[in-house]
Amino acid sequence: MRIDSAGHAPGAPTLVLPGRGYDADQPVLRVVRDELLAAGHRVLTLSWDGPAPTTADTPDLVRALLHDLRPNFVVAKSLTTLALPVAADLALAGIWLTPLLDEPAVGLAAARSHANTLLVGGTADPSWNRTLAHESDREVLEFVGADHSLEFPGDPAATATALERLRHGVREFLA
Structure with a gap:
């Protein structure tokens, strides 16, 4: 795995975790x-050099990264949202993109996550549990008809519109 850094803000970084x-x-x-950098965050971005970790190994891997890097904010996509319980235990704010809310520990952690939490998902994604998301009492950005990549297969205009809506939603959340 590799960690790249961007931005020069002082203090604790934001950690971006891939799927x-x-x-x-x-x-x-x-x-x-891009929105994090525009808002003045120092961003550390994780990339897999080889295969991604297994679902069983992901929470421990993220726990170790959080311990070593000590971010004040985390962004995770899909696989790495398995660490939502870890982030909730550490009271870390974050953005959880297409969280695996169908996993019981992740679904339960959404409700006890930091108050400054944004859950983002699409209703055509089988891992998105819209009931849990909306009952979590956290901010939710939901895309009706979007899949696990927040795309609308066969409709590039709708996908582009969704990306702009995501950009705007993240900007408002970070403000």
């Missing part, structure tokens, strides 16, 4: 990272 097969150069994470 399995979805790195920070993919549209959703790139939009969020």
